[in-house]
Amino acid sequence: MKRTYTDRDMIRILNQELVIPDKVDQGMQDAYRKLGIERKGTVSFARKRRMWHILAAAAVLAAGSSVAVVAANKFLSANLVTQEDSVAYKLVIDRDQAAHEIEVTPTYMPAGYELGADNTPFGGKWHNEETGGTISFRTMNAAELDTLIRLGETDDLTSGMTEKDLEEEIEINGTKAALFLLGKDYVDSENERMDVMLFNEEDGYLVQLFNSSALSKSEILKIAKGLDIKVLDSTVPYKTEEEIQTLLAQKKDADEQFQDMLAPEILADNNFFSIGTELEIPYKVDKYGTKLNDYRFTVNSIEIKDSLPLSEFAKENYYDHDGELAAWLNEDGTLKAHERYKYTYDSNGNQSGEPTVDTVDSKFVVVDMKLKNNNEVNQFGDEVMVCPSVKYLDTDGDTMTRSYTADFQYRSANEDYHLQTDGFPIYFDKISNTEGIDRMKGFHIVSLQPGEELEYTLVYVVDEDRLDDAYLQFYSGEGQGCESETGNEYVYVKIEQ
Numbered sequence: 001m002k003r004t005y006t007d008r009d010m011i012r013i014l015n016q017e018l019v020i021p022d023k024v025d026q027g028m029q030d031a032y033r034k035l036g037i038e039r040k041g042t043v044s045f046a047r048k049r050r051m052w053h054i055l056a057a058a059a060v061l062a063a064g065s066s067v068a069v070v071a072a073n074k075f076l077s078a079n080l081v082t083q084e085d086s087v088a089y090k091l092v093i094d095r096d097q098a099a100h101e102i103e104v105t106p107t108y109m110p111a112g113y114e115l116g117a118d119n120t121p122f123g124g125k126w127h128n129e130e131t132g133g134t135i136s137f138r139t140m141n142a143a144e145l146d147t148l149i150r151l152g153e154t155d156d157l158t159s160g161m162t163e164k165d166l167e168e169e170i171e172i173n174g175t176k177a178a179l180f181l182l183g184k185d186y187v188d189s190e191n192e193r194m195d196v197m198l199f200n201e202e203d204g205y206l207v208q209l210f211n212s213s214a215l216s217k218s219e220i221l222k223i224a225k226g227l228d229i230k231v232l233d234s235t236v237p238y239k240t241e242e243e244i245q246t247l248l249a250q251k252k253d254a255d256e257q258f259q260d261m262l263a264p265e266i267l268a269d270n271n272f273f274s275i276g277t278e279l280e281i282p283y284k285v286d287k288y289g290t291k292l293n294d295y296r297f298t299v300n301s302i303e304i305k306d307s308l309p310l311s312e313f314a315k316e317n318y319y320d321h322d323g324e325l326a327a328w329l330n331e332d333g334t335l336k337a338h339e340r341y342k343y344t345y346d347s348n349g350n351q352s353g354e355p356t357v358d359t360v361d362s363k364f365v366v367v368d369m370k371l372k373n374n375n376e377v378n379q380f381g382d383e384v385m386v387c388p389s390v391k392y393l394d395t396d397g398d399t400m401t402r403s404y405t406a407d408f409q410y411r412s413a414n415e416d417y418h419l420q421t422d423g424f425p426i427y428f429d430k431i432s433n434t435e436g437i438d439r440m441k442g443f444h445i446v447s448l449q450p451g452e453e454l455e456y457t458l459v460y461v462v463d464e465d466r467l468d469d470a471y472l473q474f475y476s477g478e479g480q481g482c483e484s485e486t487g488n489e490y491v492y493v494k495i496e497q
Helices: 007-015 022-035 142-150 154-158 217-225 241-262 321-328 436-441 464-469
Strands: 076-083 086-093 099-106 113-115 126-128 134-140 166-172 175-183 192-200 205-213 227-236 265-267 295-305 338-342 356-360 362-373 383-385 389-392 394-396 399-402 410-412 445-447 453-463 470-475 490-494
Touching: 076 166, 076 192, 086 142, 086 154, 099 134, 099 142, 099 205, 134 142, 142 154, 142 205, 142 227, 142 241, 166 217, 175 217, 192 217, 192 227, 205 217, 205 227, 217 227, 362 464, 453 464, 464 470
Parallel strands: none
Antiparallel strands: 076 086, 099 227, 113 126, 126 134, 134 205, 166 175, 175 192, 192 205, 265 399, 295 362, 338 356, 338 410, 362 453, 383 445, 389 470, 394 399, 470 490
16 A cells, blocks of 8 residues: 655655755745744755755855866766765866756666655655665756856765765766765664766766665666666756856855854843743734734643553544554653764854764653634634644853754654654644544644634653753744744743643
């Protein structure tokens, strides 16, 4: 039977992706915004990958004002330069030759791998439902490679890789190929990162094979050797010098904004609410004369528990009791310890060194809440998400700060551990969408008419050693066209009994 993927499944799987194209990443950020989840920057969690792409300064990137000399009869020159702490391609393109579009089709794929449909998290990728293995391909024609060169971004092709990750350089069907062995994404997974880069210097293109599976090296090479790569008649124009300079200027601006964003944000007193206090977040009228819907949340109580008896917390109210929670419960109902990666980042947002692996214990956090629809008329529909998300803040004396690097400091090191996905609750006792896919997709959503109130219970899972820094984060809607009168994009209630 084919598996049906929920929005939550898709968020979880997309978070684990190895390569996130710009357009897909922007769509993900838009989806996160609608859910009130903060996610900024393209993130890759593969071993030693940079957390964010740090943009090159225009002064260093003067390429494009002259055409480099390419070896005779070569459209593309691609040479891999290895150092102890990095590997990078030195690329040169002959722009006197036309850049043709490239199409790649695998002629061999191991048993069990099927091409994912567009409406699934594996759209465009070959996925093995039983093993969880994933294989995908990306092509770059000469014009795209030329843009990469002139923007000074060729290092991004091997970002975070070192000499020890390079398994071997070989030739496959007349193309220069390099095989990179990048290790496992999870400590308990059989799937391993093994990627292949194929440069055709005669026709001027790159084909990348991205693999996360338990397939052997010989199988990966068999896939690579069986690729049907077509150079199409259609051509692609090279970017003009004016276009390149515009891109450089945009990237320089984005880099400056990103550096500002890396600085910890000091939170004011009006960012915080106490248990029992109604979270009133009134909005200013926007330029069109409209305001966001006015919903009032109150956290009535918070309890931190070791276990949750089914007599009090019914199985049907869990997001997925048998599929997600049961495997992580001890016989006495307490949570089993799990493994967790801890990452460190430098001042530029780049990952520093290898992540450490800790074994940690967790607790259940039970939150009783009330939600009030304070609208006279629902301006944007009747549906509202009932749950805040769990976020972690830094404390320095009396000063509270939120940090973007802190959002990505920890992640699960266990492949099938999903109890803390994006800070979502695992339990909600007033589910209105109770059947099939509607239940899974609308687990945290209810319809509420003007004047209506709803009292309900949510359950979260929080690692025991992070409880002191844990807060419930409520999204005010700031930045979605309407500005809150307090100027706060997020407000918080501390998790404490």
